[in-house]
Amino acid sequence: MVSAPRTYTSPFPEPDARLLGIAEQLKPELIRTELPVRNVVEVVADDASSLGWKAVPAAVPLVEDLPLQNTGKTFVLDVGEHIAGYLSFDVAGMPFEKEPADAPARIKLTFGEVLNDIAEPFEPYNGFLAKSWLPEETVVLQRPHYKPTTMRIENRYAFRYIKVEVIATSIRFGLHFTNVTATAVTSVSRQNPPELTFTSDVAASLGLTAEEKDLLLKIDAAAHTTLRNCMHTVYEDGPRRDQRLWIGDLRLQALANYETFRDRDLVKRCLYLFAAMPFNDEGLLCACAYEEPEPHTGGNSIVDYALLFTNTLLDYVKFSGDTAAGQDLYDIALKQFDLAARRIDSDFLYNVPVPKSLLGGEEWHFIDWQQELHKSTGFQCIFIFCLNALVELSQVLGKPEPSIQLPQGSLPASKLASELRTAIRKAAFDGEKFVSGPDKQLSWASNAWAVLAGVHDSQEDAQKALRIAYESKDSVIANTPYLHHYLCEAFIKAGLSDLALKHILHYWGSMIRSGGTTFFECWIPSNPRFSPYGSFASQSFCHAWSCTPSLLLRQLGLA
């Protein structure tokens, strides 16, 4: 029995009022778009879809034409697109005979990002993330009447499909639903950036088929939707679950955004929120932040995310030209390196601890949701990648090159990067590829980050290592689009545009082929029911870190 605390004492430092004030001034007004929802669909099993379902128009295809819905009746509506937002509808209690509606109506709503949410029961729920995230609500209309009542679901949900189940009416009446309205909210325009044209020389050289071009257009559109539906008053990781700002997601969202929606202020706001609310008194950054009911620290820190804050800041300054913000947040960025460098041993190898638990803790090293992954080599390369960004940031801001505090003394950042590079090449490069740990584990993570960190001696070496990691059956692959993104970024950096494109078509394309109109938090094409959280329904099907195909396709020159 846990006794009730009478007062709350925050274990975190007081937020920095000045920085928080800047963040709050940048809080955007949300754009609300009302979408009429009329289409009734039937969800049917579909062997051709790896997720098992497809939607077809129902026998009565429009909601206003449905027969009266009474106890036990169910129908499914299709918004036509994935949104983050609200649902409202008018509902009339229409008498079957002479007597008017004489009892309440109890209506259960299930919000589906994918058809599985609608077609499969959530119970038994085996997820270890909170069951309270399951997207369902039951509402009670106390006084149905032939004059419709407007019902508004106050909570925001992420959905394309809505299952409406009439739990109970009475024998006297059925329900007639009209004016079903999905109100999409986002802080960015609903206008997509220009479509891919495939007119560049590069595009021509890739020899795309019409089918591939069509799929790429769908991938690009789904990437825009994914990003848009995560853009609210912060860059959320996903509108279904968590709904939080995370540094790792923010970086990828911001990069995709610079190529598409071209927002500056929301990125800036997010950088300042992190800066204002450190995890501890040393200034370690949180991995995530909350906004409501007031901005507060997220309660965990991820070492790679803390370091990637620098890259996110650099990306922002380069895109926006806002060097003042860069100057303002520079010391906070730099601080993360001093804190992380405590784990660098005397041989310049970063020591990734064995995690105490899967989630959280102050020494969480993420890289991917992949329990098999040995993270030492990948993390060492991330450290180098971030150090490189730090050096570039100091240059962009006209600052002297910073030094990083190590247990063995202070070193200039570029010198430290060089030492780390030498050390990891010695420890983990077997002449053709990078491995990690005593078992010399081969993985995408180690080799993608090695390329991004620039630890290879030549482009040929980089290509070779990447190819081996990518093509070997023994290689530990990526489970999340987060690492899939960095793999593709590594392909592009190594000059393997064909592989990047092939991988995008394969990986993000398989989500489209499974019925996705947004991209998922976790996805293994060969194991589509995979979830790192114990339940398929507890993952998010519109997730920030999977929004980058729009960025990658433009980096590939297909715009």
Added chain:
Amino acid sequence: MVSAPRTYTSPFPEPDARLLGIAEQLKPELIRTELPVRNVVEVVADDASSLGWKAVPAAVPLVEDLPLQNTGKTFVLDVGEHIAGYLSFDVAGMPFEKEPADAPARIKLTFGEVLNDIAEPFEPYNGFLAKSWLPEETVVLQRPHYKPTTMRIENRYAFRYIKVEVIATSIRFGLHFTNVTATAVTSVSRQNPPELTFTSDVAASLGLTAEEKDLLLKIDAAAHTTLRNCMHTVYEDGPRRDQRLWIGDLRLQALANYETFRDRDLVKRCLYLFAAMPFNDEGLLCACAYEEPEPHTGGNSIVDYALLFTNTLLDYVKFSGDTAAGQDLYDIALKQFDLAARRIDSDFLYNVPVPKSLLGGEEWHFIDWQQELHKSTGFQCIFIFCLNALVELSQVLGKPEPSIQLPQGSLPASKLASELRTAIRKAAFDGEKFVSGPDKQLSWASNAWAVLAGVHDSQEDAQKALRIAYESKDSVIANTPYLHHYLCEAFIKAGLSDLALKHILHYWGSMIRSGGTTFFECWIPSNPRFSPYGSFASQSFCHAWSCTPSLLLRQLGLA
């Protein structure tokens, strides 16, 4: 498949705008009283209670001291009294460790009028009344935080107990509930009328024990609560279910009210609502009426209720002196007799049809929720009882005695009453008691209504018949307090005050002994789980027609 109607055409006459306008001007402002709810109780099995449960203070007796409530935790609050109203509470999501609340909280609330609502599952639900009346709601707090959020349940419920079930939080936090507030609503003062004093000579002659006096005080208080919690913007039949105005209930409520709260305007409003919204073009009155979203006809008519409108109007005029309202509604009252008299045969026996269904229809003759009951004799006596009131009403209003249109011609009301009396005495009086139907069924209903209609030749005859009906094991008894009331009224009219008192102590007293603080819709002391609706949970435990002990006890001279 029932096709959806695109437009609604009312099968009822257009409401009379003038009469409706008078009713609407009399609509009262509701009085809202905020009651802090702090007491946590444990509900334990109790063999001594016929309903099986009792509440005892919980180990942690105050809600604000409860340990943090997370997934699966449940507790029960006791408002301390039965109310009709609303619930609100503050809920904080308090972190167990460092990480703040990171997920929604899903909370199920069950509103209990009696402990059975709390202690027994509603499922499987076998009631034939709408399951949507079951008093439960599930709410989702999207963003728990250590700063409490105020949650308000928008629908009104009738409750004394609240079961709070935390369906889901996350592993990170538990809920701390504070400021739980039940807001009682009623249109009448929360001040009870003066308590029974037992100082009259009559009281002395009844030889009440201290225990009986104590029980009578509790019965009287529960009667006040029952009436108060049914008094809203109409006299509702019950705040748990239906929440509608019914003529039969209204009459008893109004009578009890004249002895206690002494409202005039709400009775007048209700009389005008019925008058304004007839059931058909002939002017037949509805049995019930709805108020929301706008006043509308209730969709059924009950012959005894239509006739009892006259008694209700007479009672009102006599209490208030408002003869203008009597004049205004007189023709509508009179009309009900012409319509009902169509079923009077040439031998002056009223022909009660075999009901087509248990509920509803235009030829519904109620008397009691009692399927075994043969209703002919009882109904004939009700007709006489109502005719007597009509004659008295015409006298009070200074009008000539009205005539009633019969198939065989028109007759003055008192003449018709006399003919009906002669006919029923001939057909159904066996020299000592009234029976009904070909099987000569003995029942409380036939004999109570015979007394109330004054069809006996002497007080001795009335007493004898009532005693036989009451004491015979073969007699069909009453299932609802509605008929129990008329039995007691008959006892009093026949000069059997001792039996009336004994019956009140037995019948309403047994509800008190079962834990009731209000009186129930249906109640058979020897079969406490009886419900005419197929499920115990679908009945109402604070019901209009059971509110009359306060009236009866004052008629008995105990005030």
